[in-house]
Amino acid sequence: MLSQQELEKSPLFQDISYEEYRSLLTCFQAVQKSFRSDDLIYDFSSPKNDAVGIVERGCAALIRIDEEGVATVMEELGPGGVFGRTLAFAGSSGDSLQVVCRTPCDVLFIDYPHILKRCEHACNRHSVLVQNMLRLMSDKAQALSQRVDVLSRRSIREKLLCYFRQLSERAGSNTFTLPFSLSTLADYIATDRSAMMRELKRLREEGVVRSDGRQFTLL
Amino acid sequence: MLSQQELEKSPLFQDISYEEYRSLLTCFQAVQKSFRSDDLIYDFSSPKNDAVGIVERGCAALIRIDEEGVATVMEELGPGGVFGRTLAFAGSSGDSLQVVCRTPCDVLFIDYPHILKRCEHACNRHSVLVQNMLRLMSDKAQALSQRVDVLSRRSIREKLLCYFRQLSERAGSNTFTLPFSLSTLADYIATDRSAMMRELKRLREEGVVRSDGRQFTLL
DNA sequence: CCTTCTGTGTTGCATATATCACAAAGATAT
DNA sequence: ATATCTTTGTGATATATGCAACACAGAAGG
Numbered sequence: 001m002l003s004q005q006e007l008e009k010s011p012l013f014q015d016i017s018y019e020e021y022r023s024l025l026t027c028f029q030a031v032q033k034s035f036r037s038d039d040l041i042y043d044f045s046s047p048k049n050d051a052v053g054i055v056e057r058g059c060a061a062l063i064r065i066d067e068e069g070v071a072t073v074m075e076e077l078g079p080g081g082v083f084g085r086t087l088a089f090a091g092s093s094g095d096s097l098q099v100v101c102r103t104p105c106d107v108l109f110i111d112y113p114h115i116l117k118r119c120e121h122a123c124n125r126h127s128v129l130v131q132n133m134l135r136l137m138s139d140k141a142q143a144l145s146q147r148v149d150v151l152s153r154r155s156i157r158e159k160l161l162c163y164f165r166q167l168s169e170r171a172g173s174n175t176f177t178l179p180f181s182l183s184t185l186a187d188y189i190a191t192d193r194s195a196m197m198r199e200l201k202r203l204r205e206e207g208v209v210r211s212d213g214r215q216f217t218l219l
Numbered sequence: 220m221l222s223q224q225e226l227e228k229s230p231l232f233q234d235i236s237y238e239e240y241r242s243l244l245t246c247f248q249a250v251q252k253s254f255r256s257d258d259l260i261y262d263f264s265s266p267k268n269d270a271v272g273i274v275e276r277g278c279a280a281l282i283r284i285d286e287e288g289v290a291t292v293m294e295e296l297g298p299g300g301v302f303g304r305t306l307a308f309a310g311s312s313g314d315s316l317q318v319v320c321r322t323p324c325d326v327l328f329i330d331y332p333h334i335l336k337r338c339e340h341a342c343n344r345h346s347v348l349v350q351n352m353l354r355l356m357s358d359k360a361q362a363l364s365q366r367v368d369v370l371s372r373r374s375i376r377e378k379l380l381c382y383f384r385q386l387s388e389r390a391g392s393n394t395f396t397l398p399f400s401l402s403t404l405a406d407y408i409a410t411d412r413s414a415m416m417r418e419l420k421r422l423r424e425e426g427v428v429r430s431d432g433r434q435f436t437l438l
Numbered sequence: 439c440c441t442t443c444t445g446t447g448t449t450g451c452a453t454a455t456a457t458c459a460c461a462a463a464g465a466t467a468t
Numbered sequence: 469a470t471a472t473c474t475t476t477g478t479g480a481t482a483t484a485t486g487c488a489a490c491a492c493a494g495a496a497g498g
Binding site: 374375376410411413414415417418 | 484485486487488
């Protein structure tokens with residue numbers, strides 16, 4: 001349950017009053033849970049719940065682990081991040097898909113079909129919520145598009161540069177900070193870490209980028 | 220302008236009457252246009268319009284062309300397909316992004332911010348439309364997720380198998396048909412065509428798949 | 439009919455990338 | 469402080485992948 005102050009910051013409950021918020025929680029059979037770092041938030045392999053999760057506070061990550069145990073970061077989920085079976089990955093049967101807590105999190109679970117169904121009460125707050133949800137889904141689609149943009153590049157060099165340009169654009173500056181470690185970055189662009197390090201060194205030597213730890217500058 | 224019959228099939232205007240539909244078009248300053256094969260539907264490089272396009276009928280494709288002129292299929296857009304600057308690709312400055320007509324198309328262009336803004340009339344049809352739009356965006360997110368799932372695999376072999384499993388699951392059968400040519404498939408999984416053909420041959424030889432033209436069977 | 443184009447199938451060769459292995463620096467916990 | 473991690477950095481080697489080139493079939497179009 002969010003406090004009144006937290007509610008105002010919530011991307012999902014924007015423009016919704018505290019009273020409306022409370023009645024909506026009931027209406028949608030919503031459940032809010034808190035997690036600590038490294039907690040398992042959600043496991044797609046257990047087919048029990050078809051709920052949708054929305055990150056209200058903190059950070060989480062969607063991880064895929066394939067048959068050989070290789071882990072890949074599929075998505076980074078900040079506040080407003082949405083995840084759920086219905087809107088992700090058929091999940092090639094063999095591998096497991098999990099949402100893992102990065103920093104202490106509040107996550108709201110909602111029965112998604114309930115949102116898409118027309119409310120018999122035709123309640124006004126419902127439609128505001130749907131509108132907010134649409135905003136979140138647009139953001140998600142955009143984030144995924146950018147990911148595809150990076151992954152569809154044909155070499156490590158191009159992948160790195162593409163991702164750097166995205167970060168630089170987001171930061172509004174030539175200098176920016178990686179949201180995760182270099183090891184995770186290799187994972188994110190779906191290549192071998194050592195190969196990526198080599199390419200990174202080359203980029204530095206050629207004067208294309210400058211880097212210090214996780215801080216980078218495009219030249 | 221859709222006919223009454225077409226309207227019922229439209230994914231965006233589901234549960235909306237013909238009268239409501241007509242008043243919505245005005246309300247959203249929507250414009251419907253028709254295209255023929257190979258027509259350029261939308262170009263992201265021209266920053267004039269921030270509209271969102273929805274494919275009502277026919278098929279289109281979102282194509283990226285990078286500095287060196289290499290084209291990559293970013294998305295296949297069928298009926299219900301959504302595209303627009305706000306919900307895709309920052310587009311690494313250098314390369315151009317276009318939506319191209321595949322089969323004769325009807326496309327509806329809507330001013331997107333207008334949808335996300337709250338309607339001062341609080342009209343009921345508006346909220347139904349938002350709900351339908353949410354459904355479309357969910358579908359889009361799901362499609363993009365699956366694409367990421369494929370692209371994040373580390374070898375051509377794994378990419379192919381992952382994609383095949385998706386198609387097989389979608390078809391509900393071990394046998395399925397590719398939605399496009401083998402050449403385009405290479406493009407879709409972001410690898411070299413000849414390298415893909417080689418891997419495909421190996422898969423056939425090892426008895427992992429059977430294939431005849433665009434028809435495949437997983438064994 | 440011939441021409442032109444796109445899709446398919448295959449090969450030799452160069453090289454980018456993965457694999458494995460090791461070492462040092464920082465982080466975290468005991 | 470010590471031990472145990474993870475992260476970063478680098479190199480030698482094997483291999484997967486990209487590239488260029490060619491041949492053939494079928495479709496589309498004049």
